[in-house]
Amino acid sequence: MKANNIYISILSLCLLTLVSCVNDLDVSPTDPDVVGSDKVYETVADYKEGLAKLYATLALSGQQGPDGYPDIEGIDEGFGNYLRQYWNHQELTTDEAVLSWNDATIKDFHWHTWTANDGFIAAMHSRIMYTVALCNEYIRVTEGKEEDEIKTFQAEARFLRALAYSHGLDLFGAMPFVTEENLPGAFFPERITREDLFAYVEGELSDMMPTLGAAGFEYGRADQGAASMLLAKLYLNAEVYIGEDKYDECLAALQTVLAGGYTIPTDYRYSFVADNDESPEMIFAITYDGIQTQTWGGMTYILHSQIGGSMDAEGMFGTSDAWSGLRTTSALVNKFDMTNDSRALFWTDGQSLEIDDISLFSNGYAVTKFRNRKLNGDLSDSNQSVQVDTDFPLFRLADAYLMYAEAVLRGGEGGTRAQALTYVNELRTRAYGDNSGEVADANLDLDFILDERARELFWEGHRRTDLVRFGKFTTGDYQWPWKGKVKEGVATDSYRNVFPVPSAQLVANPNLTPTDGY
Template sequence: MKNKNIKSLAVVFLALMFTSCVKDLDLTPKDPNIITSLTVYNTPQAYKEGLAKLYATFSVSGQQGPSGQPDIAGIDEGFGNYLRQYWNVQELPTDEAVMAWNDASIKDFHWQTWAPNDVFISAIYSRIMYTVALCNEYIRATADNTDADIVKYHAEARFIRALAYSHAIDLFGNPPFVTEADAPGAFFPKQTTRAELFTYIESELKAIENELGAPRFEYGRADQGAAWTLLAQLYLNAKVYIGQDKNTECIAYCNKVIAAGYTLASKYANNFTADNNLSPEMIFPITCDGQNTQSYGGMTYLIHAQIGGTMSPAAFGVGGGWGGIRTTKALVNKFADNTGATDKRAMFWSDGQKFEINDIGQFTDGWAITKFSNLTSTGAAAPHAHPDFVDTDYPVFRLADVNLMYAEAVLRGGTGGSAANALTYVNALRERAYGNTSGNITAGQLTLDFILDERARELFWEGHRRTDLIRFGKFTSASYLWPWKGKVAEGAATQSYRDLYPIPANDLGANPTLKQNTGY
């Protein structure tokens, strides 16, 4: 079963967040019921519960769920969820997703017309920095503890912080930078550079490698496999981040993951069901639970918002559809047979849906996606079945992505791997998708263009597409167009500065040391 320790613990962190402001007073309350930093971590279980809050920052957005005590202000608690906004900024500006709703500036993502005052960009920026701040506090509190379990918790907190900073380097490039060495509220956080942040994330992940648990030691917790995968991802994108190829390093860490015992799930769809915690290829998930992690963001959003038109919510294990997100013909056309009869990854709903998107605001313009479900792999009800909230976990890292990263890094000239292995790893995904070898490719067909399209077929709607398109030089350029890119029906190039999001205007106003990203 899923790790039920990933839940919100408001009292722990409300106490911790204010500790540093009064530390110099060195006062201890006489009332034993008052929680302070001296008493909150008085048992090993308390440390684990504190760690759970760090994981929970990705899946829930408040202190009680699903609403009522939000972590950040200025946006609806459901909209302000980390996973929901991360998915939006990674998928909505691409060929893989469009949004029908008229909420604030949400359509600006697909049109690539966002501005520095965009409330959704501010939300993901704030979520990233909130997670970093909580991790810093926890890392301070556990720094000198030598208990074996707490040493591991400390390393996990550093991984979570590194993951949040990896989102920051990818989305914003040059964010403000703080660690546990910086006292909260004592200064304006200084802006880092992409190169400095790259080196920091790399050094953090290498430093904790031997302190994390072995791969798959406990589902839902960061382990060595998660750290190796994040390093491989960082190295694969190094040319974008720091102007240097790190493909050899990418291959080295892919090799570690591949040798760690992960295997592909027997069926592709089993990675996206309410019991996907059983998938042997899951490396690191954001865990969701219909009872314990109730939020209108995260997987609740992804499953409900993909349902509309003639689709039956009950067929996906939920009580209703929100009629919001679907895809463009550019993704559909990447499948030779888009019915799913041959390539089982073609998980589309066309009944009542138009192939062409004439009106981005109409859910029935564009084919719908059926990838995520709140039913189990056998079609049974979710373990904690609920009409609104779901049990399906979000696959942050899975083995299929590592296979494709390995192949791409080999094609880009990295050493330590082989073209033969790259072909084997790619064809393993295609054999699962086709159910036989009929979809296998030859060595001559394994090109970088093929890899980009195969990543879309294998990983669509898993939060990779914007990063992939930027790495291949196709996100803003005219070399690849899709419907309504650039707010033009047939698609148009946009300005290259949009490869980065702007530093939110409200943070620029609050921190005079920050400089805006070029172009905004």
């Protein structure tokens, strides 16, 4: 990310605290040092700067980068970053990633031994609700504004709130529920069921979508393409969330994405480098700039943790900046044609394929998918040795292609098998450089799609959700190294298809109930 003003112009005044009134007619803050929203938001530019903070909650950890003045307390600020926690929940719990560090309970994610007292789970839950709270406040202060641009800003805030709630829906099921209708004050948020939260997010996305910008109108901002993609993901997972299939609706939602002008670049790596803001398949990204958006979480964490000292020959960072943490398992590696598939971005020198000891970085292949260099090998624009310019591709076109194929194979109407095959083979032609990697129609089935999603989308925060949807996350149908804290992998309890409501939240809010099994 190089020039996205929606992040760079973050105001410290975005966090507004309105204090009690002296009387019913005097609604100004009694403390002269407190600035109310009526003074902060005076121009359209002010509202855009306020919107920047909402986007920043996904990328940054607090009010001062890379640390200092954290958004949430009770956890190291780098660990408490939204993207870092979301990535860990979606990847470390699967066959795609392990982490060698001994930080608190982090290995419990891969072992499937986490509990309701886990601090990382609590941080993810708090992060979701923090983003919701900021969006609620922004939606309140933009309500009733007549300027079309401010109406678009409000729709973007509603999208970000829906995105956060969709993560809560997927990770936790039931959640505390607050909207702009719940004015700030002392109250216990009500508990919303997974089914009702699904309906709420679906309704919000459908309602706000026409007010969002057209697909691709400004990089880094939520638009109709991003909202359609999130809606399609909601429908693709509907059987998990509400026990009802919505594959027809998934295919209908994807039409906006597929008609949005996005294209598949010829080089797979384009979406994972420092200038990936120029990749034509990017639909929505969490954006980073090595100078303007500094954090020890997010992409800084993913890029530095994936490399060790012996990998400096890749020219990714200096040896001292290699954190030697994240690797992958043989279960992922073995899905690739390591000779011909260009997506097999692994570092094998000095690394063993099998993991005998998770704590050893040399056990398990390292991953070189993300880089803080441009596609042509040049240094990133910020030329930072630690902080990075590489954006995180939350939604990209290849994912939409694979979602289309899966929805068709699951019986969805509104798409064709022939088109699904065309989309899949377009990705495989890119991966192999020619048609030698194309799959035949007879081999296009759901098992193939699950494996192809791993090959195409590994480390992009989809894997746990995919495995749950395919019934292979906790069951004995699919094992990977160290699942269940056994080297060969074993089935784990099905209640782990969702994470528990954190114990601290149960104590703080009597409206919440423990998650079944925990």
